[in-house]
Amino acid sequence: MLDAAVELASTDGLDGLTLARLAGRLGVSKSGLFTHWPDKETLQLAVVERAREQWAERVVRPALEGRDGVRALWALHERRLAFYADEVLPGGCFFVTAQTEFDDRPGPVQDRLRAQLREWEGLMASLVRDAIRAGELRPGVSPGLLAYELDALGQGVVTRSRLLERDAAFAHARGAVLLRLRGLCVDPGLLPGS
């Protein structure tokens, strides 16, 4: 049920997500939605939470299982690109849409999105720290900076694959991170060949 809402929100935004359209898509009446959520903002918060679960299920968990350090970082990036390429969400990425929409609109929704972004970058930064500690990455690399790079390079593919040449955009997103990680890796064997 919330999955349909996440799909709609990924294309039209959390605000463009209309109660009437969501109801129509679910085959229920608009007032029926109010049985489960008292108002739109509460529904938006539920949608944000569901999007997080979906991201954890389809990107984070499969990428991290059995991996750590640099291999986990790379798997995270590849899973992310696969999530976009498979068009799991029609709008590409819920978080890109929602963060852009709410980055200058204070309130509970922004607070939740901020916390989730912090958690996501924190995950990557901590994987970087693990990799340094394990001797996989050259010491001296800033975890926060590298997390920013990886996230920005991954995020950039969403609009670019839709507005410009799709295949080239994905190739760039993949190649950029691969180049960056290879440059920092003590043992290049941890990363795929090409």
Next chain:
Amino acid sequence: MLDAAVELASTDGLDGLTLARLAGRLGVSKSGLFTHWPDKETLQLAVVERAREQWAERVVRPALEGRDGVRALWALHERRLAFYADEVLPGGCFFVTAQTEFDDRPGPVQDRLRAQLREWEGLMASLVRDAIRAGELRPGVSPGLLAYELDALGQGVVTRSRLLERDAAFAHARGAVLLRLRGLCVDPGLLPGS
């Protein structure tokens, strides 16, 4: 006049840009707007065009004057960050908002945004080619890939500086591109020291 529209659109999006609110902000009546633009889509197109002019005036032109190659690439990035840091637009960046909003909404507005994005990345890619030809950058670097990297790393700061720690976000955006260009530069003296 269109400047006010660009400002509003940078925060609320091209669709969230309401005729009534724009009229109120300009101190004119809503119907007065229809004297100049037949409908909202025409106004949106005019806003997109005005945003391009503003970007050309405040970022591209000052960055390119008297520079070329790597120095021009770096100046482009620093001008871009300054544009964001100075909060020229209350929403941070018109193009980030508009591209995210219209990347899955076909039509004349999307076509225009696509053309502008192509032009922007094309400019950077061609500067990269110039730099290679001039011997400033190591040969073998892909202009398209590097343009993607520079743009993604610059774009990422917009939402991140608003949702996370502002200063850290700008430092990351600056440091990431500086590191990347320094790694490719034959003569590091072309770039600032830190």
Next chain:
DNA sequence: AGAAAGTCCGACCGGTCGGTCGTATTGTTG
């Protein structure tokens, strides 16, 4: 069986949206 609680519905509310229209005002031209 019957009361209570949960679920969902259609009808409706005030407000805002993009857009139209008739009109008043203004500046220009003969």
Next chain:
DNA sequence: CAACAATACGACCGACCGGTCGGACTTTCT
């Protein structure tokens, strides 16, 4: 001074927004 185009206006339109409300149906508990 009169005629005319340009400009701006308030009033208004149908559509859609988020949200409310009273009633119908179903399930559960006593």
